[in-house]
Amino acid sequence: MGLVLDGANRHDVKLVDSTLAGLPPVAEAARDVHRAAGGEQGLCRDAGYDAIQVRETLTALGDTAYIRPRGEEVQAKKAGQKARRWVMERTHSWLSRFRYLLIRRAKNSENYSAMLHFASARITWYNCLFG
Template structure:
């Protein structure tokens, strides 16, 4: 399990919480300069951006019409199920 976060999550309590769950964190430290040159590491951000883009295709998620959080969560689960089905149906 990997978790990629930006500098806004560079706190000791967050790091401890991640370690308790046995998750490997990739958090850029505050004040750390970006890597320059040929090697920049394996980029993982595109996975999140792609998934967010797929979720934005569902109008009920993009614009939250539901007042109850349970209904919104159900819409999110339904959209995620459809996305997963389409992804694995290729």
């Protein structure tokens, strides 16, 4: 999981490069092994990431972008297809359950980042145990 801190008024497209650069080396090695086995690595994003810059960045990394434009997901849902980005939305919802992160009491960005990493690790650990 890659995490980047920035202001709430910053658009998601501008943070794609730094988020992907923030992935730990273990994640990069796992992606390379997955690709070598013939698997396809993809990133599911919402319409906020529907930009040429994002698609070019992901193509350069060898990833597939699953970005549905506005309105297309509603039509796909009516056709019986499942939404691909629900995992990301669910995880954001779980992060907002940590009151310390929701209210942002930390004045120092390093403290807030540490708590964000802790909450992400706890969510990942819980998913590994209870799937």
